[in-house]
Amino acid sequence: MKRTLRSLGFAELRGRRALVRVDYNVPLEEGEIREDSRITATLPTLRYLLEAGARPVLMSHLGRPGGHPDPALSLAPVAERLERVLEATVRFVGPADGEAALAASRELETGEVLLLENLRFLAGEKKNDPALADRLARLGDLYVEDAFGACHRAHCSIVGVPRRLHPAVAGFLVQAELEALDRLRSDTESPFVVVMGGAKIGDKIGLMEAFLGRADHILVGGAMANTFLRARGLDTGASLVEDDALDEARKLTERGGDRLELPSDVVVAASPEDGEAARVVAVDAIDEGEMALDIGPSTRSAFAGALEGSRTVFWNGPMGLFEKPAFAEGTRAVALALAEACRDGAFAVVGGGDSARAVREAGVASELSHVSTGGGAALEYLADGSLPGVDALDEAP
Ligand code: ADP
Numbered sequence: 001m002k003r004t005l006r007s008l009g010f011a012e013l014r015g016r017r018a019l020v021r022v023d024y025n026v027p028l029e030e031g032e033i034r035e036d037s038r039i040t041a042t043l044p045t046l047r048y049l050l051e052a053g054a055r056p057v058l059m060s061h062l063g064r065p066g067g068h069p070d071p072a073l074s075l076a077p078v079a080e081r082l083e084r085v086l087e088a089t090v091r092f093v094g095p096a097d098g099e100a101a102l103a104a105s106r107e108l109e110t111g112e113v114l115l116l117e118n119l120r121f122l123a124g125e126k127k128n129d130p131a132l133a134d135r136l137a138r139l140g141d142l143y144v145e146d147a148f149g150a151c152h153r154a155h156c157s158i159v160g161v162p163r164r165l166h167p168a169v170a171g172f173l174v175q176a177e178l179e180a181l182d183r184l185r186s187d188t189e190s191p192f193v194v195v196m197g198g199a200k201i202g203d204k205i206g207l208m209e210a211f212l213g214r215a216d217h218i219l220v221g222g223a224m225a226n227t228f229l230r231a232r233g234l235d236t237g238a239s240l241v242e243d244d245a246l247d248e249a250r251k252l253t254e255r256g257g258d259r260l261e262l263p264s265d266v267v268v269a270a271s272p273e274d275g276e277a278a279r280v281v282a283v284d285a286i287d288e289g290e291m292a293l294d295i296g297p298s299t300r301s302a303f304a305g306a307l308e309g310s311r312t313v314f315w316n317g318p319m320g321l322f323e324k325p326a327f328a329e330g331t332r333a334v335a336l337a338l339a340e341a342c343r344d345g346a347f348a349v350v351g352g353g354d355s356a357r358a359v360r361e362a363g364v365a366s367e368l369s370h371v372s373t374g375g376g377a378a379l380e381y382l383a384d385g386s387l388p389g390v391d392a393l394d395e396a397p
């Protein structure tokens with residue numbers, strides 16, 4: 001178990017500068033923040049720190065500036081938005097490792113927050129440069145990790161800084177992630193149903209293997225299912241298939257036996273733009289030139305049936321090309337079935353950036369036990385049980 005922010009009493013926090021790694025990598029459109037859930041998600045940690053009389057110094061990355069300052073990727077608009085949603089003064093200073101930032105951290109008044117400029121303006125961030133870690137570590141008297149989605153990266157602010165600055169603890173977001181994911185790794189109540197989909201099968205095979213030993217059902221949809229169908233010798237037309245993963249898919253099919261469930265029908269079209277002409281076919285009737293872009297209605301009811309009565313669920317990867325309404329029904333059906341299972345007392349976790357967006361769009365995110373904010377990080381933690389950014393934190397005493 002890792003030491004948590006919650007375990008630090010107000011007495012240990014009062015007056016101290018808490019250097020918090022947050023994930024404010026928000027979607028920007030012409031300099032405007034399109035969606036601010038990554039900012040609002042950090043409010044509980046920040047409010048706790050402010051209430052305790054600590055002085056939060058926040059650091060984050062935004063986009064891929066490539067180790068140089070890029071005004072289009074400044075965190076300045078984030079500072080403004082944070083000030084509005086937190087209802088506290090937010091000072092904003094760059095560069096993150098400069099003397100002005102250090103002075104600002106020391107002059108910060110109780111009740112105020114300091115946000116540092118984009119970490120990835122600095123060449124040493126991605127290289128985990130020791131000299132940069134030393135300079136950043138001066139900005140705090142303790143370290144709080146609240147950027148779960150970045151914890152699989154061995155970057156300076158994620159690994160180098162907490163190795164130098166103690167106590168180094170998990171913030172509220174990271175704590176919630178670890179608790180939910182640890183529960184999936186250990187005491188899963190049966191029936192345990194895993195739903196896998198999306199596109200990047202290569203990244204997800206390790207995780208499927210890890211779950212294969214313990215899950216009662218593994219339901220496979222999305223583009224991932226196409227690779228499995230092809231591995232079984234079916235003709236998948238022009239569907240997205242990962243040829244490099246066919247061997248692995250064959251092995252998993254053998255090991256999984258009946259527990260691995262593939263679609264029986266799919267929604268096909270000539271292209272993703274051709275939603276109007278979409279039709280439902282059995283998986284052995286996909287024509288040459290057609291793409292399978294969603295699971296069909298029989299598969300939706302079969303998957304919903306498997307989720308009904310489940311006690312534990314993990315879902316990663318949309319069931320189709322859900323960005324287009326014509327191919328979003330399968331994903332929506334799984335989201336609704338998960339919410340229903342939770343109403344019946346199941347413990348259900350969703351991981352993956354696109355899957356998380358799909359459950360928000362279906363309006364059921366708040367009904368689920370946990371929606372992970374970290375796509376790649378969540379999958380890696382579930383498969384391996386460790387992450388560089390988590391390993392770097394102090395053990396609970
Ligand atoms: P997550 O972010 O939840 O881990 P992925 O990134 O692996 O999920 O996959 C999401 C992407 O997969 C989406 O952009 C979706 O459109 C795409 N996708 C899902 N099913 C299909 C399909 N049958 N054909 C093409 N793309 C698909």
Ligand code: MG
Binds near residue numbers: 375
């Ligand atoms: Mg994705």
